[in-house]
Amino acid sequence: MNDIRVVIWGLGAMGGGIAKALLDKPGLEVVGVIDRHPDKQGKTLSDAIGYGHSQVPIKADPAAVLLPGTADLALVATSSFAPDVFPELEQAARAGLDIITIAEEMAYPEAQHPELAARLDALAKACNVSILGTGINPGFVLDTLIIALTGVCLGITEIKATRINDLSPFGPTVMRSQGVGTTKEQFHQGVAAGTIVGHVGFAESMQMIAAALGWHLDTIEQRKEPIISTVRRSSPYAVVEPGMVAGCRHTAWGKTGGKTLITLEHPQQIRPEAEQVETGDYIHILGVPEINLSIQPEIPGGIGTMAMAVNMIPHVLQAAPGLWTMKDLPVPAAWLGDVRRLLDTRRHTS
Amino acid sequence: MNDIRVVIWGLGAMGGGIAKALLDKPGLEVVGVIDRHPDKQGKTLSDAIGYGHSQVPIKADPAAVLLPGTADLALVATSSFAPDVFPELEQAARAGLDIITIAEEMAYPEAQHPELAARLDALAKACNVSILGTGINPGFVLDTLIIALTGVCLGITEIKATRINDLSPFGPTVMRSQGVGTTKEQFHQGVAAGTIVGHVGFAESMQMIAAALGWHLDTIEQRKEPIISTVRRSSPYAVVEPGMVAGCRHTAWGKTGGKTLITLEHPQQIRPEAEQVETGDYIHILGVPEINLSIQPEIPGGIGTMAMAVNMIPHVLQAAPGLWTMKDLPVPAAWLGDVRRLLDTRRHTS
Numbered sequence: 001m002n003d004i005r006v007v008i009w010g011l012g013a014m015g016g017g018i019a020k021a022l023l024d025k026p027g028l029e030v031v032g033v034i035d036r037h038p039d040k041q042g043k044t045l046s047d048a049i050g051y052g053h054s055q056v057p058i059k060a061d062p063a064a065v066l067l068p069g070t071a072d073l074a075l076v077a078t079s080s081f082a083p084d085v086f087p088e089l090e091q092a093a094r095a096g097l098d099i100i101t102i103a104e105e106m107a108y109p110e111a112q113h114p115e116l117a118a119r120l121d122a123l124a125k126a127c128n129v130s131i132l133g134t135g136i137n138p139g140f141v142l143d144t145l146i147i148a149l150t151g152v153c154l155g156i157t158e159i160k161a162t163r164i165n166d167l168s169p170f171g172p173t174v175m176r177s178q179g180v181g182t183t184k185e186q187f188h189q190g191v192a193a194g195t196i197v198g199h200v201g202f203a204e205s206m207q208m209i210a211a212a213l214g215w216h217l218d219t220i221e222q223r224k225e226p227i228i229s230t231v232r233r234s235s236p237y238a239v240v241e242p243g244m245v246a247g248c249r250h251t252a253w254g255k256t257g258g259k260t261l262i263t264l265e266h267p268q269q270i271r272p273e274a275e276q277v278e279t280g281d282y283i284h285i286l287g288v289p290e291i292n293l294s295i296q297p298e299i300p301g302g303i304g305t306m307a308m309a310v311n312m313i314p315h316v317l318q319a320a321p322g323l324w325t326m327k328d329l330p331v332p333a334a335w336l337g338d339v340r341r342l343l344d345t346r347r348h349t350s
Numbered sequence: 351m352n353d354i355r356v357v358i359w360g361l362g363a364m365g366g367g368i369a370k371a372l373l374d375k376p377g378l379e380v381v382g383v384i385d386r387h388p389d390k391q392g393k394t395l396s397d398a399i400g401y402g403h404s405q406v407p408i409k410a411d412p413a414a415v416l417l418p419g420t421a422d423l424a425l426v427a428t429s430s431f432a433p434d435v436f437p438e439l440e441q442a443a444r445a446g447l448d449i450i451t452i453a454e455e456m457a458y459p460e461a462q463h464p465e466l467a468a469r470l471d472a473l474a475k476a477c478n479v480s481i482l483g484t485g486i487n488p489g490f491v492l493d494t495l496i497i498a499l500t501g502v503c504l505g506i507t508e509i510k511a512t513r514i515n516d517l518s519p520f521g522p523t524v525m526r527s528q529g530v531g532t533t534k535e536q537f538h539q540g541v542a543a544g545t546i547v548g549h550v551g552f553a554e555s556m557q558m559i560a561a562a563l564g565w566h567l568d569t570i571e572q573r574k575e576p577i578i579s580t581v582r583r584s585s586p587y588a589v590v591e592p593g594m595v596a597g598c599r600h601t602a603w604g605k606t607g608g609k610t611l612i613t614l615e616h617p618q619q620i621r622p623e624a625e626q627v628e629t630g631d632y633i634h635i636l637g638v639p640e641i642n643l644s645i646q647p648e649i650p651g652g653i654g655t656m657a658m659a660v661n662m663i664p665h666v667l668q669a670a671p672g673l674w675t676m677k678d679l680p681v682p683a684a685w686l687g688d689v690r691r692l693l694d695t696r697r698h699t700s
Contacts, residue, residue: 021504140502144681148498151661151682152490152654154371214687287684289650295643303639304502311501331494331681332501334637337564 001340004317005071007032007097009088010078011040011058013171014102016049017306018075023052025310027338032065033058062088066095073317075309076101080200082113086120089131093123098316099131102309106133107143108204108211108325121323130319134312134326136304137163138201141281141295142264143208144326149283149291150213156287159209162265164279165298166272167247168235178248178268179226181238187226187245198224198250199266206254206262212327215261217254225249233271246270308332314342351690354667355421357382357447359438360428361390361408363521364452366399367656368425373402375660377688382415383408412438416445423667425659426451430550432463436470439481443473448666449481452659456483457493458554458561458675471673480669484662484676486654487513488551488558491631491645492614494676496555497562499633499641506637509559512615514629515648516622517597518585528598528618529576531588537576537595548574548600549616556604556612562677565611567604575599583621596620658682664692 004027008019011033022030023046033045035058045054059065066074074092079085082105089106092099109117124131133139142161150156167174174180179187179196190196203220210217229246232239240246247269254262272279280296315329326332335342354377358369361383372380373396383395385408395404409415416424424442429435432455439456442449459467474481483489492511500506517524524530529537529546540546553570560567579596582589590596597619604612622629630646665679676682685692 136502145498147683148495148681150684152486152649152657153684154653154657154660156684156686212681212683212685214685214689214692216687289653291645291649292647293643293645295641297642299502299641300639303504307502307504310504326681327683328680330678331498331562331676333497333562333677334500334503334506335562335564336506337566339564342564 001343003027003029004073004313004339005029005031006313007034007065007071007074007092009034009062009074009076009092011035011048012077013302014305015075015077017302018077018309019045019049020051021306021310023054025339027340028313030054030056031071032056034060034062034065036060062091066092066097068095071097073098073100073313076103077309078103080104082106082109082116086116089120090123093127093129093131096127096129098129100309100312100316101131101133102135102305103133104135104138104200105204107135107138107201108208109133109323111203111207117323124323125321128321130316130321131323132312132316132319132325132329134308136299136301136308137266138204138208139308139326140304140332141299142201142266143205144332146209146283146285147212147327148331149285149293152291153285153287153289156213156285158261158286160263160284160286162282163298164267164272164277164282165301166270166279167268168270169302170237172237175238179245180247180270181240182226182245184226184228184245191224196224196248198248199268202250202252202264205264206252208325208327209262210254215256217256217261219255220252221255222250222252227267227269229275231274233274235270238270240270307334311335314339317343351693353377353379354423354663354689355379355381356663357384357415357421357424357442359384359412359424359426359442361385361398362427363652364655365425365427367652368427368659369395369399370401371656371660373404375689377690378663380404380406381421382406384410384412384415386410412441416442416447418445421447423448423450423663426453427659428453430454432456432459432466436466439470440473443477443479443481446477446479448479450659450662450666451481451483452485452655453483454485454488454550455554457485457488457551458558459483459673461553461557467673474673475671478671480666480671481673482662482666482669482675482679484658486649486651486658487616488554489658489676490654490682491649492551492616493555493558494682496559496633496635497677498681499635499643500563502641503635503637503639506563506635508611508636510613510634510636512632513648514617514622514627514632515651516620516629517618518620519652520587522587525588529595530597530620531590532576532595534576534578534595541574546574546598548598549618552600552602552614555614556602558675558677559612560604565606567606567611569605570602571605572600572602577617577619579625581624583624585620588620590620657684661685664689667693
């Protein structure tokens with residue numbers, strides 16, 4: 001079997017990290033990189049990410065990379081939003097590539113863009129390719145992992161989960177989008193203006209869980225509240241004085257007939273330990289049996305997203321044509337050997 | 351769509367619990383029960399399990415139940431061992447039924463019975479049915495859940511997991527098979543004689559993890575040690591005086607080139623809290639990133655196994671023909687609505 005040939009579309013923080021991981025994987029070759037940032041044009045992949053020995057040139061024009069028959073799979077890491085990545089997914093599918101994207105809304109596109117999801121599914125089938133949205137969250141912690149845990153339950157009345165993380169390692173874009181370092185008033189203005197966005201993915205996680213369990217949600221309510229610090233906190237890209245905002249407590253409730261079935265909470269802030277808040281991923285299923293899960297500290301978001309994107313490659317290569325979500329494909333798994341051998345043995349007998 | 355028609359093969363503690371769960375499920379009908387115990391002959395299902403209003407008669411002769419075209423799926427809960435259930439799986443497959451079994455060795459039959467696994471896979475394909483072994487452990491806690499967690503990792507050097515449970519609710523058979531209430535000498539004699547068996551499933555869990563990750567294990571070593579109690583412990587079916595055996599600490603190591611890659615530990619005892627041991631399921635992945643997961647208390651074994659068997663029904667009905675394992679099928683999920691509606695919408699667009 002030849003190497004699996006991968007195109008990376010989007011060489012930002014996530015795409016760059018994915019590229020590093022892929023360069024280390026046996027049985028797989030990065031054959032193309034698409035990124036329209038002017039500073040990257042003409043550079044090789046390894047020059048741009050400062051890692052490895054890849055001579056693959058970075059190109060701004062997708063059509064110059066997506067030549068028929070030259071690649072097997074595209075990894076799309078350009079935007080969080082389904083409508084933004086749709087033209088890219090369409091172009092890659094028409095070139096005959098299977099696709100993995102970390103666009104948050106693509107983790108369950110039917111949640112907010114059902115028409116777009118139907119079009120992508122039809123397109124994928126017409127082009128004989130499979131498409132998956134994944135990531136750490138949405139994609140795993142607050143949806144796939146919860147769904148997997150429900151497998152041990154005979155009945156469930158309610159699901160509650162919380163992901164408490166530390167934003168300190170992130171850059172200025174994340175500080176702004178979570179309102180870190182603002183005043184309470186600025187925070188509420190930012191939420192109203194749409195510049196402080198909180199977490200992208202609650203609708204997707206909620207609807208993925210509901211669909212897996214056969215629940216119908218009448219409404220999904222969301223609230224973004226400022227996490228007011230009582231102490232001074234600082235990180236490389238933000239300083240928070242007492243009384244100012246250390247981050248955004250974003251909560252979502254999925255309800256049916258006025259009753260809350262799913263509560264997902266994701267307070268994101270810098271230095272939560274400054275006020276004795278322990279980071280972690282927490283899942284509480286009220287049912288038969290009751291389940292209490294903790295992962296401490298939380299699964300790190302950046303590495304986790306890169307890993308999910310890379311690790312789902314064998315599953316997507318083997319999936320039937322169509323648009324898939326994490327609940328539809330086999331459980332994610334790190335693959336540590338040659339991906340081609342894994343593809344041969346994924347079905348243990350054949 | 352008609353009701354999904356299920357045959358239950360084996361109406362012991364697990365089969366009976368599965369039957370109760372199935373009787374509550376909309377869109378699904380128990381159409382046959384096979385059990386050869388003389389006391390159950392002629393009884394109806396509901397008489398035998400003391401639940402519901404099922405008039406389905408219990409029959410000893412499988413051929414009298416497995417009539418062509420009368421059922422969709424068989425749930426086989428008769429034995430822990432693959433060779434024991436093989437004739438039953440064969441008979442159900444030839445009758446055209448998809449199959450779920452909770453036989454521990456069937457969770458990954460290639461581990462100890464590769465020829466039998468190959469025969470079952472070929473048979474399933476010839477009969478156009480799908481076959482799955484599942485359960486809480488093997489089947490979930492020490493394999494599927496670990497595999498799912500590795501999905502967030504870019505690299506892994508070692509996996510360690512421990513399942514600490516309380517045997518107090520279980521009956522005399524389990525007390526004997528774990529050596530509860532024996533002396534240290536009796537325990538070692540029982541292990542040597544094969545009457546104290548510890549946990550059934552380590553080889554299966556180890557090989558499922560290894561196959562998912564692309565690892566090769568040279569050896570799987572196992573050790574069964576007595577858990578000597580320093581205090582008096584008692585349960586409905588056992589009394590343990592200080593200095594006697596409260597249970598069996600069963601540990602397995604999966605190694606390659608002398609290096610341990612996977613350590614699975616399953617100490618099973620009555621009343622661990624008597625010596626301040628907290629029950630729970632613990633997974634520790636040493637890798638990038640490092641992951642520490644706890645589920646406290648542990649997922650209960652009995653309900654968990656029943657739930658896994660019931661909850662995998664939609665996945666098995668929709669799987670391609672063949673022998674499957676938990677790593678090959680979509681993540682398990684509790685299904686709380688009508689199973690037929692779930693089958694319609696499992697692929698979110700179609």
